[in-house]
Amino acid sequence: MWQFFHKLGSPKWFYGIAGRFMPWLLGLGLVLSLAGIVWGLAFAPQDYLQGNSYRIIFIHVPTAFLAQSVYMMMAVAGVITLVWKMKLADVFVRAAAPVGAILTVLALFTGAVWGKPTWGTWWIWDARLTSMLILLFLYLGIIGLSHAYSDEKTAARAVAVLTVVGVVNIPIIKYSVNWWNTLHQPATFKLTEKPTMVPEMWVPLLLAVLGTYLLFGWVSLYRMQTEVLRRERRTRWVKDVIAAGGGSQLKSGGA
């Protein structure tokens, strides 16, 4: 465990191991999410109440789920930055924040377009939608703050504090559909209960969620690698990677 922790502090080790995982994440992620989307769009049965508009769920739920999940991961990384000052945790927060912001935009947009035929309105200031909008502002704040300092350590600390404080919004999003009256339907997946949908609907949804998760893994590792290259540009191994064109795979194994 401690050895793993120590190794995680080595940028070169991280770069190599990320490069080894990335093709799998990308390939499996594409296969799963495309399978889920095609199944959901063309083969899943119609919803008896909402008709075909519910097919938006196959991208709305994955993006909304990921948007919150990514924030949770960033908050954990923020704690690690503050307590252990691990640089790689800050690298993750920087790499993931723009992806999280785009996922939140997608969740809000698909939700609005789904809301029009279902609720009769694009937007309503209820708890779920408003707390999701706050999540977007948190992401934008983190991105802005990370560029506001020239000193990397100060930026890392400030960003970590904002990320950790903002995590209070996550349970609000999660339980908003239970705590307050809202137009938004309750969660599809719960850990303790069976899904309220038929398998022909929730299996493709699960595939899409898993696929999007893996794709996020790929893009965040790729972005982390880029940040590592930028930060470690004075080291010998990065110069070799740059000279070879900056690919994601390390040519020679070992540290």
Add this chain to the structure above:
Amino acid sequence: MAFDSFSAFIIMEGHGPYVWTCYGVFFLLMALITWLSVRDRRRVVRTQQREQTVASPGQTDTVRNERTGGGFQRIPTSQSESISKS
């Protein structure tokens, strides 16, 4: 297949515009974040490649790496200290 024909699949009983707009924007933004990430990587690599060539133009790879790795460094000596004090 949940639809009788391809046109029924596109129209989706009137919900087509909503559904297809969502999927269109989804793929667009997914492509955008991928493109941005690849562009960032290229920028970092290109900037560093330029700096390495500027540091020692016309040198071979191995020599260049050694040069930039070494560089000039100010080493404090007892002599320089005594000069600054006097």
